[in-house]
Amino acid sequence: MVFRQFFLEGLGCISYLIGCSQTGVCAVVDPQRDVDGYLQVAQSYGLRITHIFDTHLHADHVSGNRELAARTGATIYLPAQARAAFKHQPVHDGDEVTIGTVTLLAIHTPGHTPEHMCLAVIDHTRGPEPWFLLTGDFLFVGDVGRPDLLGEAEMRQLADQMHTSLFDRLSALDDGLEVFPGHGAGSLCGRHMNAKLSTTLGFERRFNPALQPRSRQEFIAWLTQDLPPQPANVPYIKQLNRQGPPILGELYRPKPLTAQAVRDLLRGQGPTPAILDVRSPAEFAAGYMPGALNVPVSNGQFATRAGWFIPPERPIVLIVGREAEADRATRALARVGYDRVIGYLVNGIAAWRALGLPTASLALWTPERLRSEALTRQGEPLPGVTVVDVRDRSEWQQGHIPGAVHIPLAELAQRADELNPFRPTAVICANGTRSSTAASLLTACGFKHVANVMGGMEGWEAAGYPVVIDADDQRDMSSIGRHPSSSW
Amino acid sequence: MVFRQFFLEGLGCISYLIGCSQTGVCAVVDPQRDVDGYLQVAQSYGLRITHIFDTHLHADHVSGNRELAARTGATIYLPAQARAAFKHQPVHDGDEVTIGTVTLLAIHTPGHTPEHMCLAVIDHTRGPEPWFLLTGDFLFVGDVGRPDLLGEAEMRQLADQMHTSLFDRLSALDDGLEVFPGHGAGSLCGRHMNAKLSTTLGFERRFNPALQPRSRQEFIAWLTQDLPPQPANVPYIKQLNRQGPPILGELYRPKPLTAQAVRDLLRGQGPTPAILDVRSPAEFAAGYMPGALNVPVSNGQFATRAGWFIPPERPIVLIVGREAEADRATRALARVGYDRVIGYLVNGIAAWRALGLPTASLALWTPERLRSEALTRQGEPLPGVTVVDVRDRSEWQQGHIPGAVHIPLAELAQRADELNPFRPTAVICANGTRSSTAASLLTACGFKHVANVMGGMEGWEAAGYPVVIDADDQRDMSSIGRHPSSSW
Numbered sequence: 001m002v003f004r005q006f007f008l009e010g011l012g013c014i015s016y017l018i019g020c021s022q023t024g025v026c027a028v029v030d031p032q033r034d035v036d037g038y039l040q041v042a043q044s045y046g047l048r049i050t051h052i053f054d055t056h057l058h059a060d061h062v063s064g065n066r067e068l069a070a071r072t073g074a075t076i077y078l079p080a081q082a083r084a085a086f087k088h089q090p091v092h093d094g095d096e097v098t099i100g101t102v103t104l105l106a107i108h109t110p111g112h113t114p115e116h117m118c119l120a121v122i123d124h125t126r127g128p129e130p131w132f133l134l135t136g137d138f139l140f141v142g143d144v145g146r147p148d149l150l151g152e153a154e155m156r157q158l159a160d161q162m163h164t165s166l167f168d169r170l171s172a173l174d175d176g177l178e179v180f181p182g183h184g185a186g187s188l189c190g191r192h193m194n195a196k197l198s199t200t201l202g203f204e205r206r207f208n209p210a211l212q213p214r215s216r217q218e219f220i221a222w223l224t225q226d227l228p229p230q231p232a233n234v235p236y237i238k239q240l241n242r243q244g245p246p247i248l249g250e251l252y253r254p255k256p257l258t259a260q261a262v263r264d265l266l267r268g269q270g271p272t273p274a275i276l277d278v279r280s281p282a283e284f285a286a287g288y289m290p291g292a293l294n295v296p297v298s299n300g301q302f303a304t305r306a307g308w309f310i311p312p313e314r315p316i317v318l319i320v321g322r323e324a325e326a327d328r329a330t331r332a333l334a335r336v337g338y339d340r341v342i343g344y345l346v347n348g349i350a351a352w353r354a355l356g357l358p359t360a361s362l363a364l365w366t367p368e369r370l371r372s373e374a375l376t377r378q379g380e381p382l383p384g385v386t387v388v389d390v391r392d393r394s395e396w397q398q399g400h401i402p403g404a405v406h407i408p409l410a411e412l413a414q415r416a417d418e419l420n421p422f423r424p425t426a427v428i429c430a431n432g433t434r435s436s437t438a439a440s441l442l443t444a445c446g447f448k449h450v451a452n453v454m455g456g457m458e459g460w461e462a463a464g465y466p467v468v469i470d471a472d473d474q475r476d477m478s479s480i481g482r483h484p485s486s487s488w
Numbered sequence: 489m490v491f492r493q494f495f496l497e498g499l500g501c502i503s504y505l506i507g508c509s510q511t512g513v514c515a516v517v518d519p520q521r522d523v524d525g526y527l528q529v530a531q532s533y534g535l536r537i538t539h540i541f542d543t544h545l546h547a548d549h550v551s552g553n554r555e556l557a558a559r560t561g562a563t564i565y566l567p568a569q570a571r572a573a574f575k576h577q578p579v580h581d582g583d584e585v586t587i588g589t590v591t592l593l594a595i596h597t598p599g600h601t602p603e604h605m606c607l608a609v610i611d612h613t614r615g616p617e618p619w620f621l622l623t624g625d626f627l628f629v630g631d632v633g634r635p636d637l638l639g640e641a642e643m644r645q646l647a648d649q650m651h652t653s654l655f656d657r658l659s660a661l662d663d664g665l666e667v668f669p670g671h672g673a674g675s676l677c678g679r680h681m682n683a684k685l686s687t688t689l690g691f692e693r694r695f696n697p698a699l700q701p702r703s704r705q706e707f708i709a710w711l712t713q714d715l716p717p718q719p720a721n722v723p724y725i726k727q728l729n730r731q732g733p734p735i736l737g738e739l740y741r742p743k744p745l746t747a748q749a750v751r752d753l754l755r756g757q758g759p760t761p762a763i764l765d766v767r768s769p770a771e772f773a774a775g776y777m778p779g780a781l782n783v784p785v786s787n788g789q790f791a792t793r794a795g796w797f798i799p800p801e802r803p804i805v806l807i808v809g810r811e812a813e814a815d816r817a818t819r820a821l822a823r824v825g826y827d828r829v830i831g832y833l834v835n836g837i838a839a840w841r842a843l844g845l846p847t848a849s850l851a852l853w854t855p856e857r858l859r860s861e862a863l864t865r866q867g868e869p870l871p872g873v874t875v876v877d878v879r880d881r882s883e884w885q886q887g888h889i890p891g892a893v894h895i896p897l898a899e900l901a902q903r904a905d906e907l908n909p910f911r912p913t914a915v916i917c918a919n920g921t922r923s924s925t926a927a928s929l930l931t932a933c934g935f936k937h938v939a940n941v942m943g944g945m946e947g948w949e950a951a952g953y954p955v956v957i958d959a960d961d962q963r964d965m966s967s968i969g970r971h972p973s974s975s976w
Contacts, residue, residue, distance in 0.1 A: 200665070202690070
């Protein structure tokens with residue numbers, strides 16, 4: 001049996017190629033939207049891709065199912081309950097699909113979504129029983145799928161179904177079954193995923209927090225608490241995956257745009273494009289187009305964070321430092337459903353300036369500077385500057401600057417009106433990346449004096465500056481986990 | 489926990505990086521000799537490599553332990569029984585080594601070698617008990633380590649120890665333990681490895697042929713039969729790994745050599761270098777240096793096959809088609825202990841010819857040509873040509889050309905005297921790669937009329953030409969497995 005795991009850093013998506021070298025055919029399960037990797041691996045093993053599976057309708061990334069089908073002629077298999085609106089073979093609980101010497105057996109496991117199925121894989125050259133389980137977004141390494149991505153209304157029912165799936169549906173399966181999940185650390189689809197990308201049913205039964213004995217009600221309460229933020233484009237991506245993701249074809253390279261062309265787009269009659277500046281925080285601060293949003297493409301969470309702020313159907317113009325960043329950003333955006341990247345500004349900010357168009361710069365503060373502006377020598381908050389901490393709740397709870405205001409980055413667009421736009425505002429996160437996004441957002445909202453604190457709380461703490469933990473959080477500390485993804 | 493598996497195609501070696509992101513440290517287990525991959529991955533996770541383990545003294549490839557230690561300052565851990573002659577920390581059965589939140593627990597499992605140990609890995613962030621087992625060359629996916637690489641004398645005792653290791657030493661361990669082996673398909677260290685690179689103890693207990701109930705005597709008989717050929721350099725590599733592999737440093741690029749320089753090397757007082765032509769069979773046949781051995785570097789088994797014919801300490805001059813092939817070949821040869829690659833001939837055969845030095849060409853036959861030369865219209869062998877089939881025994885047993893002589897490639901250097909060097913000789917394998925090596929060997933031995941059959945038995949069978957199965961093999965067919973590695 002040929003078996004290959006594909007891990008997509010950042011989104012944390014995991015997909016699989018499973019093939020039979022004796023008959024020269026293979027399946028891809030949960031393909032990402034850019035499918036060249038599967039084609040290359042299949043070719044290197046001399047395999048033809050004949051089957052494409054999705055374990056469920058994804059909410060965090062656009063499936064590559066139709067893209068891959070268009071390139072290979074393979075058949076798409078989806079859970080029947082997904083009611084997908086494009087050509088596919090519906091799969092029901094208990095269905096078996098055989099590919100050469102390999103059989104995939106569908107097990108309906110609702111919980112993350114109502115239609116979710118796992119695939120138990122049998123290699124007939126090894127034995128007649130399942131060797132491993134592809135668990136999609138149902139069972140992760142050290143975690144299970146979150147039940148809230150379909151909305152508050154469905155959350156409790158899905159959590160209830162998750163209990164049944166975990167404790168009743170899996171009960172007949174052997175401890176010695178390997179488990180290969182659909183996500184690893186970095187993904188927004190769970191809460192505490194491990195960075196290791198496989199496990200066994202036996203080990204998870206013993207050590208996965210979700211599989212510990214709890215009453216159904218306790219389980220539902222536990223599963224629906226402490227959920228990380230979700231990007232605004234989740235319903236859009238879900239809808240795209242149900243309707244059928246548009247096929248991009250081999251080349252979806254961003255177009256080079258002159259400064260005149262970008263200016264005309266911004267002034268024109270059509271929908272105003274978002275200006276997405278994907279350079280590093282330092283490059284951005286040195287000079288940017290007013291109104292631009294800074295989300296560095298070098299960060300693994302690039303696509304997820306763009307999803308917090310840019311409506312999915314809005315056209316996008318990229319500002320890049322190097323041409324390769326335009327390709328990388330376009331590919332990453334396509335994976336989460338942004339298909340309207342118009343292009344990138346050739347020669348970037350320099351071209352913009354050369355045309356006599358306005359640019360701005362952002363103040364960069366060191367932790368030292370922030371210390372002197374924001375706190376007295378005794379460590380008491382000074383009134384002259386607002387410190388906005390945009391880290392996630394779990395990070396904030398570990399300790400923050402005295403007098404700082406906590407607004408997680410994901411909530412900043414909605415909650416910016418809690419802040420005074422005329423007051424000097426210093427934005428801080430763990431290391432200066434998320435705070436650059438936040439600073440760009442605030443200046444675009446009309447804030448007059450914004451500074452990004454480079455080095456962030458890591459630099460602040462390394463310098464030994466004052467940190468406080470709120471009384472409530474001291475009490476909660478022992479029971480609340482960290483979200484490793486959020487601090488990346 | 490950070491966990492990454494590295495698979496080296498061809499040699500089929502698997503190594504691992506296991507780290508703790510909380511404390512920023514990691515270990516590498518069974519490193520291959522070119523260590524850049526580990527350094528890159530460690531850096532990408534922000535980890536420092538502090539520990540290096542070998543599960544045993546490898547016989548098929550040179551360990552990267554000292555190379556990696558030289559680059560990182562990490563400590564080398566080896567089984568105490570290995571009695572390695574260089575600086576290391578000896579590990580005994582039951583020893584625990586803790587790296588941040590990860591503990592590696594040594595379990596002595598002799599069988600492939602006397603000193604072999606497995607490492608059970610505990611991730612303390614998940615639970616206090618082992619999550620998975622690094623099984624080195626002890627337990628493979630669908631196979632166990634072969635017991636004969638230390639020689640005939642030790643084979644039965646090792647097979648006996650393998651029985652104890654498999655059935656007694658592992659008995660306390662849980663079915664739900666994941667198993668990550670030191671080799672996958674392509675490796676010479678086992679007989680029937682699967683192409684999938686992980687499994688579980690529970691699944692192997694149920695479906696691994698080696699773990700099925702047998703008396704100790706039956707087990708020993710079973711484990712010591714039907715073993716694939718081993719390269720002549722196995723004892724040399726073993727010795728290198730015991731003495732301490734030489735450190736190559738970052739750059740071990742082959743030197744460009746002029747035709748004059750190569751001629752002087754061949755005529756000089758020093759040891760005569762082997763001429764290793766790594767081009768494709770077609771390129772080789774069109775023109776080669778007399779005496780050259782053709783082992784195409786594009787083939788995954790390149791390094792293993794070179795090991796069948798070239799003494800490990802002999803200097804080597806490479807003939808390449810493109811410069812990149814020289815780098816690739818040098819790296820692949822270093823992995824199996826050939827540290828004396830002098831360089832490669834710049835401009836290849838053309839430069840050799842330009843100097844007025846002799847070249848030769850090799851006849852390429854199609855299956856059609858072979859059909860007409862070797863068999864009557866009725867399919868009876870003709871006396872005019874010797875057909876030498878150099879495939880492995882298991883391939884030969886599936887069917888061969890009537891009247892062909894079977895000498896597996898690995899045995900050809902020893903058994904060439906069974907053939908008449910003055911008689912026209914056509915060499916065939918599965919597809920024309922191994923037969924090109926064989927043809928180059930025979931011409932170097934003085935055979936006058938040698939042809940390589942392009943397309944090999946695959947082309948022969950596709951054309952519907954006669955194939956016979958020997959009576960003995962028809963009887964044996966059901967009980968004998970194929971060696972997937974050998975037909976690559």
